[in-house]
Amino acid sequence: MPELPEVETTCRGIAPSLVGRRVERVVVRERRLRWPVPRGLEGRLTGRAITSVRRRAKYLLIGTEAGTLIAHLGMSGSLRVLDQDAPTIAHDHVDIVLDSGRCLRFNDPRRFGCLLWVEGDPTRHALLAGLGPEPLEEGFGGDYLWSRARGRRVAIKLFIMNAQVVVGVGNIYASEALFRAGIRPSTPACRVSRQRMQALAAAISDVLGEAIKVGGTTLRDYVNPDGLPGYFRQRLFVYERAGEPCRRCRTPIRQVVQGQRSTYYCPRCQQ
DNA sequence: ATGGGCACCTGGCTGC
DNA sequence: TGCAGCCAGGTGCCCA
Numbered sequence: 001m002p003e004l005p006e007v008e009t010t011c012r013g014i015a016p017s018l019v020g021r022r023v024e025r026v027v028v029r030e031r032r033l034r035w036p037v038p039r040g041l042e043g044r045l046t047g048r049a050i051t052s053v054r055r056r057a058k059y060l061l062i063g064t065e066a067g068t069l070i071a072h073l074g075m076s077g078s079l080r081v082l083d084q085d086a087p088t089i090a091h092d093h094v095d096i097v098l099d100s101g102r103c104l105r106f107n108d109p110r111r112f113g114c115l116l117w118v119e120g121d122p123t124r125h126a127l128l129a130g131l132g133p134e135p136l137e138e139g140f141g142g143d144y145l146w147s148r149a150r151g152r153r154v155a156i157k158l159f160i161m162n163a164q165v166v167v168g169v170g171n172i173y174a175s176e177a178l179f180r181a182g183i184r185p186s187t188p189a190c191r192v193s194r195q196r197m198q199a200l201a202a203a204i205s206d207v208l209g210e211a212i213k214v215g216g217t218t219l220r221d222y223v224n225p226d227g228l229p230g231y232f233r234q235r236l237f238v239y240e241r242a243g244e245p246c247r248r249c250r251t252p253i254r255q256v257v258q259g260q261r262s263t264y265y266c267p268r269c270q271q
Numbered sequence: 272a273t274g275g276g277c278a279c280c281t282g283g284c285t286g287c
Numbered sequence: 288t289g290c291a292g293c294c295a296g297g298t299g300c301c302c303a
Binding site: 090 | 273274275280
Binding site: 273274275276277278279281282283284285286287 | 289290291292293294295297298299300301302303
């Protein structure tokens with residue numbers, strides 16, 4: 001479920017219920033996530049006040065005076081704020097119970113997500129240290145993308161999905177951004193002109209920004225547990241539309257596989 | 272350094 | 288109805 005807009009929506013949704021609260025206890029029902037939930041996480045968190053909730057790439061950083069909980073939702077994870085005695089369902093792996101009587105509950109059927117603990121500056125953690133710029137912040141743009149693409153022969157779609165280049169561009173929005181920019185996903189990154197990189201960078205920012213906006217109106221202090229949140233699905237131009245007419249030129253949308261993932265594009269609009 | 276492929280998991284859907 | 292096969296919004300790691 002989670003791409004950047006979903007993670008950002010989660011971040012905004014849970015933050016008001018967390019910041020300023022103290023952790024009363026931590027319940028771990030399943031430690032086997034992508035990496036095991038660290039032994040001792042319970043002890044490190046219990047009694048701590050939560051001072052911040054931030055996002056970096058698709059990682060959520062839940063800060064306390066003692067250290068930071070790094071959370072990633074993987075492909076199927078969610079974080080929701082519930083009453084502490086709300087009945088659990090399958091794959092509710094971890095509860096962080098707050099002094100408000102509510103709890104932050106981590107659910108993840110596929111267990112590709114993770115919960116880790118780091119002391120000191122979380123951005124120096126190995127998972128975060130090498131990440132590229134945020135697509136909605138300073139430092140990201142066409143010139144940047146173009147300069148990073150020198151000598152890179154990977155397909156442009158895989159290039160923009162590489163978190164070392166730019167973070168937060170997942171499989172849906174990669175296809176959508178390339179459609180908006182009119183670029184064929186298989187084009188080698190080094191062969192995309194500077195001008196088209198400008199269009200691509202703008203498309204990436206636009207698509208993600210729009211999706212965040214829609215997610216924000218759908219979700220408040222909870223996290224939508226199902227599928228594409230709310231209303232972005234109907235604004236997709238190509239994703240999961242194989243064989244259907246292009247919304248711009250009516251040519252049937254094509255589906256191909258790149259890097260073991262589905263890519264969708266319009267063969268006419270994207271040359 | 273780069274690029275390609277695999278791995279980790281469960282669940283939902285399709286088609287026989 | 289049952290079951291095999293395929294697909295899924297991520298990303299770290301291993302190998303050539």
